[in-house]
Amino acid sequence: MTSYQKFLQVGIALDPIHVGAGGAHIGRVDLTIVRDPVTRIPKIPGSSLAGVYRTYVAMHYEEDRQLKLQQGQQSEQQSEQQSKTRKKPYFPDCAGLGLDQKNGHCRYPNCPVCTVFGFAAGAGQEGGFAGLAAFTDAHVLLFPVPTREGPKWVTSPMALRQIGLKVQGVDDNAVYMEKSSYYKLNLGWLLLPVRECDQISKIKKKRFRNLWGLGYTSDTSGTLDTSGTPDTSGIPDIFSCIPNNLALVPDRLFSHIVNSNLEVRTSVSINPETGAAEEGALFSYEALPRWTVLVWEIICKNPKYFKVRGQDIQVTMDGGGEMDTPKKVCQVAAKAHPYMEYLGIGGMGTRGMGRVKVVYSGDPDSGQSIDSIDCTSPPSQGGDRS
Numbered sequence: 001m002t003s004y005q006k007f008l009q010v011g012i013a014l015d016p017i018h019v020g021a022g023g024a025h026i027g028r029v030d031l032t033i034v035r036d037p038v039t040r041i042p043k044i045p046g047s048s049l050a051g052v053y054r055t056y057v058a059m060h061y062e063e064d065r066q067l068k069l070q071q072g073q074q075s076e077q078q079s080e081q082q083s084k085t086r087k088k089p090y091f092p093d094c095a096g097l098g099l100d101q102k103n104g105h106c107r108y109p110n111c112p113v114c115t116v117f118g119f120a121a122g123a124g125q126e127g128g129f130a131g132l133a134a135f136t137d138a139h140v141l142l143f144p145v146p147t148r149e150g151p152k153w154v155t156s157p158m159a160l161r162q163i164g165l166k167v168q169g170v171d172d173n174a175v176y177m178e179k180s181s182y183y184k185l186n187l188g189w190l191l192l193p194v195r196e197c198d199q200i201s202k203i204k205k206k207r208f209r210n211l212w213g214l215g216y217t218s219d220t221s222g223t224l225d226t227s228g229t230p231d232t233s234g235i236p237d238i239f240s241c242i243p244n245n246l247a248l249v250p251d252r253l254f255s256h257i258v259n260s261n262l263e264v265r266t267s268v269s270i271n272p273e274t275g276a277a278e279e280g281a282l283f284s285y286e287a288l289p290r291w292t293v294l295v296w297e298i299i300c301k302n303p304k305y306f307k308v309r310g311q312d313i314q315v316t317m318d319g320g321g322e323m324d325t326p327k328k329v330c331q332v333a334a335k336a337h338p339y340m341e342y343l344g345i346g347g348m349g350t351r352g353m354g355r356v357k358v359v360y361s362g363d364p365d366s367g368q369s370i371d372s373i374d375c376t377s378p379p380s381q382g383g384d385r386s
């Protein structure tokens with residue numbers, strides 16, 4: 001029996017995403033986003049993800065509870081039904097910090113929100129619970145960049161490591177693509193020679209088919225057949241276009257390309273009395289652009305190893321059965337995914353920002369070995385290398 005398991009999640013930004021670093025900065029933009037301190041690549045902190053997941057999972061179970069209450073009132077055996085439905089609301093009580101003694105976290109061992117996300121020790125009450133699910137930061141996997149050949153999704157060996165791909169030979173200041181080209185390619189303002197890496201088509205077929213949810217089917221022919229896939233509605237053709245427009249660059253260029261192609265918006269405050277722009281209230285903010293592909297992990301502990309306030313964890317799953325494995329803990333957390341697609345993550349949600357569609361919610365350890373990609377040019381083509 002495993003004590004924990006990691007579940008890889010892949011999401012695509014349907015809107016620009018702004019997770020603010022907090023405070024104003026002197027520089028190109030006023031409101032900056034969170035970055036990795038070492039690579040300087042923007043990211044979404046795991047703490048932000050955990051908060052979003054908690055809120056949306058609580059919303060899901062509250063909707064479910066309301067539905068059961070309504071059904072109970074209509075039903076013949078009203079009293080029996082109602083006794084099965086809990087009185088305390090999941091939302092907003094079990095969402096948030098939950099420090100309020102009366103309206104805070106319920107702390108029940110059968111609460112899917114409090115067991116999966118944990119709860120704080122309330123005032124005058126004994127210890128809290130750390131929660132069964134932990135969230136890593138969400139990192140950029142593929143970053144959309146305008147080129148003269150249309151949008152390309154840029155990635156690097158470091159970024160591909162996150163989905164179990166080991167890439168070698170991406171050493172030159174060049175962009176590595178499926179086919180080489182005589183002409184240089186512009187990634188934003190950066191003009192780079194194009195090198196061929198025939199291994200990219202392999203990643204496309206093997207890995208991206210899986211991550212795009214296309215791997216849910218038993219079809220292994222390698223074609224982008226979308227029959228029988230999970231819900232990909234709301235994502236236009238761009239979805240299948242991404243794997244055909246991959247561009248691989250060395251790690252040292254990746255951060256520059258990402259940071260010089262972020263979306264920057266400028267807003268101004270409006271004076272309600274005059275209806276005109278407020279003097280000195282112009283501000284700008286940056287965001288990860290739409291169609292950025294992000295990757296993060298949910299690490300789930302085995303519920304059987306833990307007790308909540310001295311009692312065994314006993315959470316009933318939506319389809320019946322108990323939450324008794326790490327995978328089922330992940331399934332409870334994944335109840336947040338449809339909400340992320342509509343309500344979004346991060347700031348500026350009322351200004352058309354933040355919606356993320358999770359396209360893959362799976363298990364990276366389920367028989368997927370580390371694949372190796374070698375982009376080293378063959379000796380015959382090595383003459384032009386500096």
Ligand SMILES: [Zn+2]
Pocket residue numbers: 090094105106107108111112113114115
């Ligand atoms: Zn609760």
